[in-house]
Amino acid sequence: MAEKIPKSLNEIQTEVIATDLLIIGGGNAGCFAAYEAKTKNPSLRVTIMEKAHISRSGATAAGMDAINTFIRTDKGETPEKLVKWSRAQVGGGPIREDLALSNAELLNETVELLEEWGLPIVKDEDGHYKLRGRWDISIQGEQLKPIMAEKAMEVGAQVFNRVVATNLLMDGDRCVGAMGFGVRDGKFYVFHSKATIVSTGGACGIYKSPVTDYSGAHHQTWMCPFNVGTGYAIGIRGAAEMTSMEQRWIAIRTKDFCGPVDTISVAFGCMITNAKGERVMEVRYKDVGGDKAARFYRLNAPMTEWLEGRGPTYVDTTILSSEEAKDLREDLLNERPSFVLFLASRGHDITKEPVEIYGSDPYIVGGHTGSGYWVDMKRMTTVPGLFAAGETAGGNPNKFVGGCAVEGRLSARGAVDYIEKTTLPPLDTKQVEKEKERVFAPFIRGPEFDGVNPMEMEERMQRLMDEYAGGIHQFYRMNEERLDHALKNIKMLQDQTKYLYAKDIHSLMSAHEVSDRLDVAEVLVHHLKYRKETRWPGWQTRMDYPEVDPDMDCFVESVRDPKTGEIKIFKRPFKQLIPGDRTKA
Amino acid sequence: MPPKVDREKCDGCKAEKESLCEQICPGDLMTLAEDKKAYCRMPRDCWDCMSCIKACPKGALETRIPYQLGYHVAKLIPMMGTNTITWTCIDINGKVERFQYINRGMLD
Incomplete structure (x- = not known):
């Protein structure tokens, strides 16, 4: 559509929407939050603020081929066992076992809801959900996102598509909504709400992707590149406490085109091999579990093979029959269809040649690892009135699709209880005007402004983080001096956001995306600096502190002072609720 | 890696206020050119999720x-x-x- 660049703020219309519950981000967790809130109390006004279109937004836009966690009680599995496994997957933690247990207890009925809504879940001969690993079940999830979105609309959530969140709306220390702008209509939006759930998804694009350089395919990433960490950034700027940001999610992926590896290795039994044909995990990593080792080992091991001269690395698909190879590609079509196209573009018969694997760029995704808001059992953050769900909620890793949906429901229950005890204070118009000015500043500067375009700044930041804060091109390794260099330059970039200009509303969105990513990157580097040990090799490798430090068996936390911008870092103790060896599943 | 647009087949979703690819793209990348044919405004930023390909009623889009x-x-x-x-x-x-x-x- 034709866009007019406004010359002054007065030309920009402000929409104020009063509501009971605001959900920022209508992805998996957001849709489930809307469903739960409306089911608990149909008279509540529930509003979803969505950056894209909820039918195909966020991490599950392309679909999904599995739900990675389901508790087969008929096989003797229990919520406690799932939490034990989750803890082992992050090397024994620390994890929030209290959150994880309450999540696991609601997991199965939530997955069953998805089936009721129309998601095809594959069954075995006995009519149970068919396992493809210990916890994973196969789905034909090409329509997963539209199914969830339709349910959110059906229960009566009011959806604002194409509205980007830029900051929380505060009443003193309490969150009373959020502000943002419309990428289609160019309006400034103020959502004034009794409670707010932040469920934007995590942060991709803080680091350079390994494919970026040579194809112009800047978004050849595993995580959704449109999830830029806004959910974390608004909380960081709003003085919310963040936890475990240093526990980065980095996965081993298919090389040159970021496709899933677990689908190939876990579901189809194709193991990791190196150039010499050795079974890498069995030969060198037997002591940490071999092919069943925690995920960071399964990332770090093949990358170490490359470093030590035994690359390339593969998943050995040559064990598959042509029928199995077709089934595998059908699974891939449900989650990452373009990877099937990639194989076709190489004329690659996977039964004859193995599939090459390599590490991804690092992501901050609390649905996978522990990064995100510190929350209480109601899923309220340390900011009253603000709840977190999905990838933004910290301390509880390995949630994936099923667990993030559960968190949506649990955060809605917490928010509904909170709403009953509260009223909406008057709108702080001064704060609204100040944010409007900040939001549209790159636009008002206009396309002729002698400044910086968002893409240039993004690429500068991504290279900085890649080289100095443990990206893929440095095999995820880092040390104190490099982190200091990263931090110094992040501060420079943050200061230079005042030179950002936007030529249209899309690039206004990009300007805010890079600013948000910088705020997440800054906190991330502080966390990486504080953990002076190597607890999760690959995810967090400190070359200057290569061993585990028993004193760091705790959560690393941070709060940014909104007045000074100073970031305070501190510890919280780990509480073990489920007894036993923490590194054993 | 933007979708390749078949300009013969694309009719800009005449009946819609916004073309379906523009409505659905999670990255806000698809839009219509002045001649009402779809194009990707930032080719480098496509995620290859194929949402637009699935949404196109004319089969005019192709991921390459x-x-x-x-x-x-x-x-x-x-x-x-x-x-x-x-x-x-x-x-x-x-x-x-x-x-x-x-x-x-x-x-x-």
Whole structure:
């Protein structure tokens, strides 16, 4: 559509929407939050603020081929066992076992809801959900996102598509909504709400992707590149406490085109091999579990093979029959269809040649690892009135699709209880005007402004983080001096956001995306600096502190002072609720 | 790696206020040019999720692998049915494969 660049703020219309519950981000967790809130109390006004279109937004836009966690009680599995496994997957933690247990207890009925809504879940001969690993079940999830979105609309959530969140709306220390702008209509939006759930998804694009350089395919990433960490950034700027940001999610992926590896290795039994044909995990990593080792080992091991001269690395698909190879590609079509196209573009018969694997760029995704808001059992953050769900909620890793949906429901229950005890204070118009000015500043500067375009700044930041804060091109390794260099330059970039200009509303969105990513990157580097040990090799490798430090068996936390911008870092103790060896599943 | 637009087939979704690819793209990348044909405003930023390909009522969009990553030319064409999806995949040697399965509803 034709866009007019406004010359002054007065030309920009402000929409104020009063509501009971605001959900920022209508992805998996957001849709489930809307469903739960409306089911608990149909008279509540529930509003979803969505950056894209909820039918195909966020991490599950392309679909999904599995739900990675389901508790087969008929096989003797229990919520406690799932939490034990989750803890082992992050090397024994620390994890929030209290959150994880309450999540696991609601997991199965939530997955069953998805089936009721129309998601095809594959069954075995006995009519149970068919396992493809210990916890994973196969789905034909090409329509997963539209199914969830339709349910959110059906229960009566009011959806604002194409509205980007830029900051929380505060009443003193309490969150009373959020502000943002419309990428289609160019309006400034103020959502004034009794409670707010932040469920934007995590942060991709803080680091350079390994494919970026040579194809112009800047978004050849595993995580959704449109999830830029806004959910974390608004909380960081709003003085919310963040936890475990240093526990980065980095996965081993298919090389040159970021496709899933677990689908190939876990579901189809194709193991990791190196150039010499050795079974890498069995030969060198037997002591940490071999092919069943925690995920960071399964990332770090093949990358170490490359470093030590035994690359390339593969998943050995040559064990598959042509029928199995077709089934595998059908699974891939449900989650990452373009990877099937990639194989076709190489004329690659996977039964004859193995599939090459390599590490991804690092992501901050609390649905996978522990990064995100510190929350209480109601899923309220340390900011009253603000709840977190999905990838933004910290301390509880390995949630994936099923667990993030559960968190949506649990955060809605917490928010509904909170709403009953509260009223909406008057709108702080001064704060609204100040944010409007900040939001549209790159636009008002206009396309002729002698400044910086968002893409240039993004690429500068991504290279900085890649080289100095443990990206893929440095095999995820880092040390104190490099982190200091990263931090110094992040501060420079943050200061230079005042030179950002936007030529249209899309690039206004990009300007805010890079600013948000910088705020997440800054906190991330502080966390990486504080953990002076190597607890999760690959995810967090400190070359200057290569061993585990028993004193760091705790959560690393941070709060940014909104007045000074100073970031305070501190510890919280780990509480073990489920007894036993923490590194054993 | 933006979707390739067949400008003969694309009619800009005349009946819609916004073309379906513009409505659905999770990255706000698809839009209409002045001549009302779809294009990708930031080719480098496409995630290859294929949401626009599935949404296009004219079959005018196609995801392509950039030459730096894959050889010329492979195709993957989804066809959306009622509760089913059918994919046709053609590799660089001309080998055609079809995948058809249920994407909505309960499985036995």
